[in-house]
Amino acid sequence: MPYRVSHVISYCAIIALPLWSSCSSDSDGGEVVPIASPDLLVVEGPIGPSGGSLVVTTGDDAGFSLVIPPGAVTLQTEFQVYRDVDNDAVPSIFPVYRVEPSSIDFSSTPLTVTVPVSDEFLPGAAALTLFTRADADSRWQVKVNTQFNAGTHTATAQVGRLGEFLVWQGSLHRLFTQELEIYDPTVPVATEFLNGTSVAVENGTILRTIGHGSLASFWNSSASNNVIVLHGVFGSPLDFLGAEDIVANLGVVRSNVVLMSFPSARGVAYAANELYDLIAENKRPGFGCAIVGHSVGALIGRYLLEKSADDPARRGFQNGNTALEGVVDHLIMLGVPNAGAQAATLPFATISEKLPESERWMLQVGEDLSEQPGTLPFVMNSTYIDNETRYHIIYGDIGDGSDGVVTTASALALPLTTPESTTLFTVGHDDLHRRATSFGIAVWVGTLLQSN
Numbered sequence: 001m002p003y004r005v006s007h008v009i010s011y012c013a014i015i016a017l018p019l020w021s022s023c024s025s026d027s028d029g030g031e032v033v034p035i036a037s038p039d040l041l042v043v044e045g046p047i048g049p050s051g052g053s054l055v056v057t058t059g060d061d062a063g064f065s066l067v068i069p070p071g072a073v074t075l076q077t078e079f080q081v082y083r084d085v086d087n088d089a090v091p092s093i094f095p096v097y098r099v100e101p102s103s104i105d106f107s108s109t110p111l112t113v114t115v116p117v118s119d120e121f122l123p124g125a126a127a128l129t130l131f132t133r134a135d136a137d138s139r140w141q142v143k144v145n146t147q148f149n150a151g152t153h154t155a156t157a158q159v160g161r162l163g164e165f166l167v168w169q170g171s172l173h174r175l176f177t178q179e180l181e182i183y184d185p186t187v188p189v190a191t192e193f194l195n196g197t198s199v200a201v202e203n204g205t206i207l208r209t210i211g212h213g214s215l216a217s218f219w220n221s222s223a224s225n226n227v228i229v230l231h232g233v234f235g236s237p238l239d240f241l242g243a244e245d246i247v248a249n250l251g252v253v254r255s256n257v258v259l260m261s262f263p264s265a266r267g268v269a270y271a272a273n274e275l276y277d278l279i280a281e282n283k284r285p286g287f288g289c290a291i292v293g294h295s296v297g298a299l300i301g302r303y304l305l306e307k308s309a310d311d312p313a314r315r316g317f318q319n320g321n322t323a324l325e326g327v328v329d330h331l332i333m334l335g336v337p338n339a340g341a342q343a344a345t346l347p348f349a350t351i352s353e354k355l356p357e358s359e360r361w362m363l364q365v366g367e368d369l370s371e372q373p374g375t376l377p378f379v380m381n382s383t384y385i386d387n388e389t390r391y392h393i394i395y396g397d398i399g400d401g402s403d404g405v406v407t408t409a410s411a412l413a414l415p416l417t418t419p420e421s422t423t424l425f426t427v428g429h430d431d432l433h434r435r436a437t438s439f440g441i442a443v444w445v446g447t448l449l450q451s452n
Contacts, residue, residue, distance in 0.1 A: 042064060043055075045079060046078050049070065051067075051072065052068055056081075060095075061097075062116065063115075063116040063154040064081060064154075065114040066081060067114075068111055072109040072111060073104070078101075079162075080100045081099050083095055083098075090166060093120055097115060097164070098164050098165075099163065099164075102161060110159060112158050112159075114155070115156075115165050127194075129143060129169070129170070129194050129195075130166070131165070131201075132164060133164050134162075134163040136164070139201070139202040140201050141203040144192065169195070170194035174234055174263075175348065177263060180263065181261055182215060182228070183211060184214060185212050185213055186214045188207035188208060189207065189237075190204035191204040191207070191208050193206065198238040200261065210238075210240075211237075211259050212250070212251035212254075218289070223289055223330075225254055227254040227292055228259070229294075229297075230297030230301060231260075232296045233264045233295060233365055233369070239433075242434055244442075245433055247259070249442035249443075249446065264365055265348075266361075266365070267364030269313065271300045272300045272302075272308050273314035275300070276314060276316075277315050279324065280321075281316070288327050291328055291332070293331070293336065294335060294433050295406065295429065296368070298331070298332075305331065306380060306385075308323075308324070326388055332392050333392065334441075335394075335405065335411065338410055339371060339410040344405050348366065349366075352366045381413055381414050384414060390419065391414075391416055391420045392420060392421045392448050393414070393416065394423050394444070398426065406429060427439050
């Protein structure tokens with residue numbers, strides 16, 4: 001256990017704590033004080049009204065510092081810095097720090113936090129942002145004023161509240177830590193644009209309207225009025241905002257168009273099972289909907305209909321749960337990887353290789369899309385039984401037997417029966433939804449949704 005530091009002198013105390021230490025006397029020669037925590041205590045110490053700092057100079061956490069300016073606290077306050085060693089969403093190769101106390105509002109006298117940057121981001125770490133939240137039950141915020149120091153490999157920002165800190169990228173936030181929820185079209189979503197990627201975060205300065213109608217009406221309406229849209233890997237509902245996008249057109253044929261956000265790293269079964277439980281918990285008598293899934297979102301729609309009711313790993317599983325095939329009238333699959341899509345996993349291949357075995361579940365989507373026999377899509381295909389929901393596959397081919405991500409063979413790996421359909425468009429993977437108007441995809445989807 002690390003040393004306990006009894007006091008920190010204003011702005012000049014530097015504390016180097018070897019993580020292997022088990023205990024120590026305080027600096028006044030007092031008794032040994034053992035420290036116990038489910039996370040790894042990095043450094044702690046009291047800081048009073050005159051201000052002070054906690055700085056780590058050695059070990060795996062070297063470079064971390066917390067600077068408290070004069071007047072930030074009115075009484076001597078104990079500060080602790082932990083490294084979260086068992087985070088349930090972020091791989092351990094990206095350290096998450098928890099700094100306490102998180103209950104004090106420092107917005108009038110901001111503190112300065114400096115966090116070490118994971119080696120996985122180097123080189124090219126300039127496009128990084130400090131993400132923070134008060135605790136595991138809070139939503140993530142971003143510090144757009146984050147400063148990266150290439151010499152020390154650290155990121156620094158001023159904060160008005162302590163809590164959890166993570167140096168991250170927008171794409172990884174989408175993949176691992178974005179909220180799992182269905183957006184209400186009547187409630188604008190706070191977003192931020194981070195180095196080319198839009199993310200939904202609590203303190204976002206750009207408000208976006210996502211979808212059409214309302215979530216309240218969605219849960220109270222039949223399938224003839226409802227559609228839910230599911231995004232792909234690295235995706236977000238924020239990808240569906242264009243004027244030509246499929247979502248802009250769905251409002252013509254369905255009154256309520258809602259989009260679900262989820263961390264796609266967790267894989268097909270996780271997102272499908274969570275959606276099943278959300279439907280079970282919120283639907284009212286007569287509820288129904290169609291599903292439009294893009295890429296892995298289409299596989300999630302399949303799993304929801306074919307497997308979720310009987311999956312004992314589902315959060316709300318109970319014996320006797322019924323499949324939703326009678327609730328979902330149509331499943332529209334855009335660029336669906338019915339036999340996997342290895343190309344979609346290439347951006348996180350390096351991360352996957354470095355994950356310890358105990359954390360493989362955090363990147364389950366990599367296995368789901370690996371194109372290896374015996375993985376989830378192949379199992380789903382081999383056990384598929386035609387159900388009441390009408391399936392429609394819309395796939396692309398840019399001239400090389402694929403849409404640039406999913407091969408035509410993978411999209412067509414699930415055989416369908418009349419009146420279900422497969423339709424080819426000469427368009428790339430993302431443009432299957434982004435340019436649905438100009439390529440005629442939107443009109444075709446509308447026709448399918450109105451069919452009996």
